[in-house]
Amino acid sequence: MSKVIVIYPEKCSGCQMCEVSCSLRNMKECNPERSRIRAIKSEENGQMQFIPSTCMQCETAMCELVCPVNAISRDPQTGARIISEKKCIGCSSCSYACPFGACFVDRGLGKSIVCNQCDGDPICVKVCPSGALEYVSADQVNISLKRAAAQRILNAQEIIQESPGPLSAKPDQDLC
Amino acid sequence: MGYMRGSNILRIDLGSGKIVKEPTANYEKLWIGGRGLNSRILYTETDPAVKPLDPANILMFSLGPFTGTMVPGSGRVEVSAKSPVSGIQGMSNMGGYWGPELKYAGYDSIILKGKAANPVYIAIQNDEVEIKDAAHLWGLDTYRTQDAIRKELGDPEIEVVCIGPAGENITGYATIQTRMGNAAGRTGMGTVMGSKNLKAIAVRGTKGVAIAEPEKFFELCLEALRVQKPLLPMTKTIDVAGNDPPSWARTLGNFEASEWEKQKELKDGHKPFWENHKNRQGEGITGCFNCQARCMDYYELPEWGPLVASCNLYASTTWVLKDPDLKSWYAFVSKCQRQGIDATSASRMIAWAIELYEQGKISQNDTDGIELNWANKTAIGRMLDKIIKKEGFGEVLGSNPAEAARKIGDDIEETTQIKGVPLGDTNIINFRARTIGAAVNPRGGDEFRARVSSFDNLGSGKDAGMTGMASPDSWEAKTAMSIIDAALAKKEKAGEKPVINQFDYEARGALAALSQKISTVSDTLGQCKWNTIFANVGIGIEFQAKALSAGEGRQTSIEELIEAAARIASQERAYIVREGMTREQDTLPKKLLNYSMEGTYPDDKVTLEVLEKMKDEYYQALGWNVETGVPTLDTLRALNLEDVASDLIKQGKLNDEIK
Numbered sequence A: 001m002s003k004v005i006v007i008y009p010e011k012c013s014g015c016q017m018c019e020v021s022c023s024l025r026n027m028k029e030c031n032p033e034r035s036r037i038r039a040i041k042s043e044e045n046g047q048m049q050f051i052p053s054t055c056m057q058c059e060t061a062m063c064e065l066v067c068p069v070n071a072i073s074r075d076p077q078t079g080a081r082i083i084s085e086k087k088c089i090g091c092s093s094c095s096y097a098c099p100f101g102a103c104f105v106d107r108g109l110g111k112s113i114v115c116n117q118c119d120g121d122p123i124c125v126k127v128c129p130s131g132a133l134e135y136v137s138a139d140q141v142n143i144s145l146k147r148a149a150a151q152r153i154l155n156a157q158e159i160i161q162e163s164p165g166p167l168s169a170k171p172d173q174d175l176c
Numbered sequence B: 001m002g003y004m005r006g007s008n009i010l011r012i013d014l015g016s017g018k019i020v021k022e023p024t025a026n027y028e029k030l031w032i033g034g035r036g037l038n039s040r041i042l043y044t045e046t047d048p049a050v051k052p053l054d055p056a057n058i059l060m061f062s063l064g065p066f067t068g069t070m071v072p073g074s075g076r077v078e079v080s081a082k083s084p085v086s087g088i089q090g091m092s093n094m095g096g097y098w099g100p101e102l103k104y105a106g107y108d109s110i111i112l113k114g115k116a117a118n119p120v121y122i123a124i125q126n127d128e129v130e131i132k133d134a135a136h137l138w139g140l141d142t143y144r145t146q147d148a149i150r151k152e153l154g155d156p157e158i159e160v161v162c163i164g165p166a167g168e169n170i171t172g173y174a175t176i177q178t179r180m181g182n183a184a185g186r187t188g189m190g191t192v193m194g195s196k197n198l199k200a201i202a203v204r205g206t207k208g209v210a211i212a213e214p215e216k217f218f219e220l221c222l223e224a225l226r227v228q229k230p231l232l233p234m235t236k237t238i239d240v241a242g243n244d245p246p247s248w249a250r251t252l253g254n255f256e257a258s259e260w261e262k263q264k265e266l267k268d269g270h271k272p273f274w275e276n277h278k279n280r281q282g283e284g285i286t287g288c289f290n291c292q293a294r295c296m297d298y299y300e301l302p303e304w305g306p307l308v309a310s311c312n313l314y315a316s317t318t319w320v321l322k323d324p325d326l327k328s329w330y331a332f333v334s335k336c337q338r339q340g341i342d343a344t345s346a347s348r349m350i351a352w353a354i355e356l357y358e359q360g361k362i363s364q365n366d367t368d369g370i371e372l373n374w375a376n377k378t379a380i381g382r383m384l385d386k387i388i389k390k391e392g393f394g395e396v397l398g399s400n401p402a403e404a405a406r407k408i409g410d411d412i413e414e415t416t417q418i419k420g421v422p423l424g425d426t427n428i429i430n431f432r433a434r435t436i437g438a439a440v441n442p443r444g445g446d447e448f449r450a451r452v453s454s455f456d457n458l459g460s461g462k463d464a465g466m467t468g469m470a471s472p473d474s475w476e477a478k479t480a481m482s483i484i485d486a487a488l489a490k491k492e493k494a495g496e497k498p499v500i501n502q503f504d505y506e507a508r509g510a511l512a513a514l515s516q517k518i519s520t521v522s523d524t525l526g527q528c529k530w531n532t533i534f535a536n537v538g539i540g541i542e543f544q545a546k547a548l549s550a551g552e553g554r555q556t557s558i559e560e561l562i563e564a565a566a567r568i569a570s571q572e573r574a575y576i577v578r579e580g581m582t583r584e585q586d587t588l589p590k591k592l593l594n595y596s597m598e599g600t601y602p603d604d605k606v607t608l609e610v611l612e613k614m615k616d617e618y619y620q621a622l623g624w625n626v627e628t629g630v631p632t633l634d635t636l637r638a639l640n641l642e643d644v645a646s647d648l649i650k651q652g653k654l655n656d657e658i659k
Helices: A017-027 A062-066 A093-097 A123-127 A138-160 B025-031 B034-045 B098-104 B142-153 B189-195 B214-235 B237-241 B263-268 B271-275 B311-318 B326-339 B343-358 B377-389 B393-397 B401-408 B432-440 B475-493 B508-525 B541-552 B558-578 B608-622 B633-638 B642-650
Strands: A003-007 A038-044 A047-053 A072-074 A081-083 A104-106 A111-113 A133-137 B008-013 B018-023 B059-062 B077-082 B089-094 B107-113 B120-125 B128-133 B159-162 B176-178 B182-184 B198-204 B297-301 B305-309
Touching: A003 A047, A003 A138, A017 A038, A017 A123, A017 B214, A038 B142, A062 A072, A062 A093, A081 A111, A123 A133, A123 B214, A133 A138, B008 B128, B018 B025, B025 B034, B025 B558, B034 B059, B034 B077, B034 B089, B034 B107, B034 B508, B034 B558, B059 B189, B077 B098, B077 B189, B089 B176, B089 B189, B089 B558, B098 B107, B098 B159, B098 B198, B120 B142, B142 B159, B142 B198, B142 B326, B176 B189, B214 B541, B305 B326, B311 B326, B311 B343, B326 B343, B326 B377, B343 B377, B343 B393, B343 B401, B377 B393, B393 B401, B432 B508, B432 B608, B475 B508, B475 B541, B508 B541, B508 B558, B508 B608, B541 B558, B558 B608, B558 B633, B558 B642, B633 B642
Parallel strands: B008 B107, B120 B198
Antiparallel strands: A003 A133, A038 A047, A072 A081, A104 A111, B008 B018, B059 B077, B059 B107, B077 B089, B089 B182, B120 B128, B159 B176, B159 B198, B176 B182, B297 B305
């Protein structure tokens, strides 16, 4: 079964570790601009929100359908969409077709790039410090999201019942 | 572009509007970047006649080679200028997201001179640099300023550093802010920015950072993340702020005690704040660029608006002002961030005024009719407003400590300060490592630039040793222990009991010198020192040397990094010396000498004799003249600082060394 990256935006704290490590692993430089995952930020008067955005591995992939040179296919191993660098002409058709803006023409390469799931071990998931990304079997996305929703309800109940919560402090850690 | 670099230094004269780009390579070899580059340029491009608020003062923002890379905690920027608070070199290190963006635009430093005729801001997009009118931004708070610039330039990805109304008013210790909680907070860097009529610097960069050996660099960073992960709870604000009493790290009011009965109340007061963000509990709330520590808290209370705070902010306002009410804390800190003023200095100055008021040394005649008692929330809030606006008694409290005391009266002793910078709340008495760290800190105000926190308990005997040191095999720990061991052997030879604990002065001076070098390496490379052994987080200079080598594609050893740090220490010292400071100013506030505090260690005190012994050892360890505290000619020569030596000789500061 192919796997996908599941996103929990409410957990993202905007550190951009996914972007830095993705660009270093895949593009050999540290440059969020060339990362295949982005933490989209929105800030207004101090209110911060971040939403990670990457390839959702659509079942009916518009990128694949619109590509004029058939450069986009599915990796049989991981199920991730891959773009053939050899075939791609950098026309941006896929960028326009993608509902998430996930694929884009990299200005360094002159070719379109998209999340390739790091050959089955996505670095963004590995480095995310906030639990905002998970790499799960495609048929488990549904239950993962349900579980996250259930957890939110549990947390809300705890607040109502004024349970102590995980406010535990350990001695000897006062470092400042 | 050069590996690990933006490759350009951006020099802007705000008076003439002239913009020049200079290769960073001119400075890389000796000064690396960040703090090293700032300290060098401040020395060579200003002279003692330049006053902090003169247009000729320079304000610098410098990144290190690590800034913007995959190195953990790589969001750092070192800010420096001659400080209006201390009158010597001001230095403040800030995190956030602005530094990486500047690197991606192709710059390692921004060096600002002159004063704009009208309020302006600087807009940078890769190669394009523009000085723009900021009349419409003048008066906006620091959150709104960032919003307004992003909107005006039409790009939500833009990162901004800016001053608030306090900086515009040229209030004594104004900050430079970015995002929400990140600030170049200490030593009045926002005041200097305000004096130049500069509201903000907005940056957008898309060029990235080139890495010489990307695979190796990637593996090193990944391994560093893995090593530090289990140690990170140490850095979480909630753990620091939520400790049960006694909290031996803190002091109450104006150094009244090291414990506080209301600490429990303070801790419990967090609850309603945390409950709003339960989904993020234990998983990191917020923090800086490329950092997995997520050491800051993000609050969003409906009636109070959003706020980001890190650990020291809890204590410097709650403990110092003796008010455990988290709502007044929230209001105080939020105001400081929005208006752009240093919460640590402001609370210390207000605490000082409260004490004077309660002792009857000042009255409502002085305080504009405000009843300035401990924990009087309204009074404290009003006083903070007055400081920001430079109005009435606020103008006095917004001055530097010496001036403030002078303005009140001849017989008034100034607030607790070191080198003119008001002290924070940390307990610098009961740990000799902190005592000496604070006394010799080149920028004053606290111990953080000459003390490694994981060395605080380093020693021998029953109650000390390697406890708390996360990485006993690290270069840092081994080097520190070799200093301790040598001191122990010396004690034994002298027939004394071979024990060194937190109260003993032996070895502390040499450890402070080592600590200063370790901290300087992080500040120079552009890595957050809270991501290192400084705060017990496991990765340190071994990793830094390897990562720099892989990133630049040429070998840099630990020894070379330490030598660069020693060069920077001597360069910073030469600046202080040229400004007229001597070893006399490396001291504690008069009040804290021979002073014992209620609380955890009621019998402990630091005598002048002990302090002077530790200083001797510190100067010796750095190759400085023990009598004068001036770097010796041999030291300056060995560090390639011949030009500094000639200058000091010319100034008559190095007489004793001429052979």
